[in-house]
Every structure is written in C-alpha cells, then in structure tokens.
Amino acid sequence: MPPLFRLVLIVAVIALAVVLYGRIVGRRDSEKDYVGVTDAVRAKVSREISAGHTINAIKIYREATGAPLVDAKKAIDGWFVPGQGPGVRDAVSSWTEGRLTEEGRLHISRLLEDGRREDAMALYAEATGASDTEAQAVIRTWDTTQNY
Known part of the structure; x- marks a missing residue:
C-alpha cells in the first residue's frame, strides 16, 4: 500500500471518528451552566417562532440548553406556539x-x-x-x- 494512500486513509478515519463523536456526544460545554428551558426561554422562543425567526429561536434554545444543532432544530420544529400549530385548537x-x-x-x-x-x-x-x-x-x- 503506497504511503500517501495510507496517510489519506488514516486522516479519513480520524475525521469520521471526530464527526461521529460530535454527533453522539454533542457539543455541550461541560464547564458552562445552562439555564434550561425556563418560562423566560419559552417566551423568547415562542416570540421568535411567531415572528418567523426560526434561526433565532434555535439559537436561543441552544444557548439555554446546550443542545446540538440537530436536536435544537427538531425541538423548535415541534414547538407549540399558542394559537398556532398543526391540529391544535385553542x-x-x-x-x-x-x-x-x-x-x-x-x-x-x-x-x-x-x-x-x-x-x-x-x-x-x-x-x-x-x-x-x-x-x-x-x-x-x-x-x-x-x-x-
């Protein structure tokens, strides 16, 4: 096996390991204290969603919980905003x-x-x-x- 091919293969395996580790463990900073989803965070996220600012809502959610981007997007996509939402009657x-x-x-x-x-x-x-x-x-x- 040529040395250049070995080097590329090793770099690819390391990159794959880093990506998988990031997906499984997430990017949560263990040193930081997260406030979680408090009433104030819920209100901010609901206002952003109501205004159509989904990216800002995801950012607020991630800052409060430390959730990875994929998890935060899923949470925001399923977020209930009073008076809105599929199948919800007020x-x-x-x-x-x-x-x-x-x-x-x-x-x-x-x-x-x-x-x-x-x-x-x-x-x-x-x-x-x-x-x-x-x-x-x-x-x-x-x-x-x-x-x-």
Missing part, C-alpha cells in the same frame, strides 16, 4: 364552536385555579374530543383571567 374556538359548554369551561378554570392540571386536561379532552396532546397544549395556555 380554547376560544372550542367554546364558540359549541364543543365546550359554559359549565365545562368554568369547571376547567376552577380546576386550574386549584392546581389540578391533569384533571383539567382530561375534562377538556373528554368535552371536546381533543387528543391528549391538543388538550395538554390548550390547558398549558389557558388563561383563567379571560372570560372566553
């Missing part, structure tokens, strides 16, 4: 379309005020026929101070 349309009665709406608000989120999600899903994911998304954004 509480206002559920009530105005007659899927959620006044009594059901008030009961859900009371459950949320009492901190019983799981019960509120189950009641919303039962009353509207929404999936568990839709119910979770609606209850997460349900504002008990509004009179829908």
Whole structure:
C-alpha cells in the first residue's frame, strides 16, 4: 500500500471518528451552566417562532440548553406556539364552536385555579374530543383571567 494512500486513509478515519463523536456526544460545554428551558426561554422562543425567526429561536434554545444543532432544530420544529400549530385548537374556538359548554369551561378554570392540571386536561379532552396532546397544549395556555 503506497504511503500517501495510507496517510489519506488514516486522516479519513480520524475525521469520521471526530464527526461521529460530535454527533453522539454533542457539543455541550461541560464547564458552562445552562439555564434550561425556563418560562423566560419559552417566551423568547415562542416570540421568535411567531415572528418567523426560526434561526433565532434555535439559537436561543441552544444557548439555554446546550443542545446540538440537530436536536435544537427538531425541538423548535415541534414547538407549540399558542394559537398556532398543526391540529391544535385553542380554547376560544372550542367554546364558540359549541364543543365546550359554559359549565365545562368554568369547571376547567376552577380546576386550574386549584392546581389540578391533569384533571383539567382530561375534562377538556373528554368535552371536546381533543387528543391528549391538543388538550395538554390548550390547558398549558389557558388563561383563567379571560372570560372566553
């Protein structure tokens, strides 16, 4: 085997190992403290997505979590923004379309005020026929101070 071919082969194997290591382990800096996905980070990311600035949203998410680019993009692509998103119905349309009665709406608000989120999600899903994911998304954004 010619020496030049050996050198190229060794460099290719090293490059492949570095790329795979980066994909598996990620580029998370172990020295840095990450804040994680706090309410403030969620709000910033949601604002950026709503404004159509997906790249900025990914950047904010990565700075908060230290996630690799691929993972951050997947997270942002699946991010729920209140009032937007595939298959997600907000509480206002559920009530105005007659899927959620006044009594059901008030009961859900009371459950949320009492901190019983799981019960509120189950009641919303039962009353509207929404999936568990839709119910979770609606209850997460349900504002008990509004009179829908």
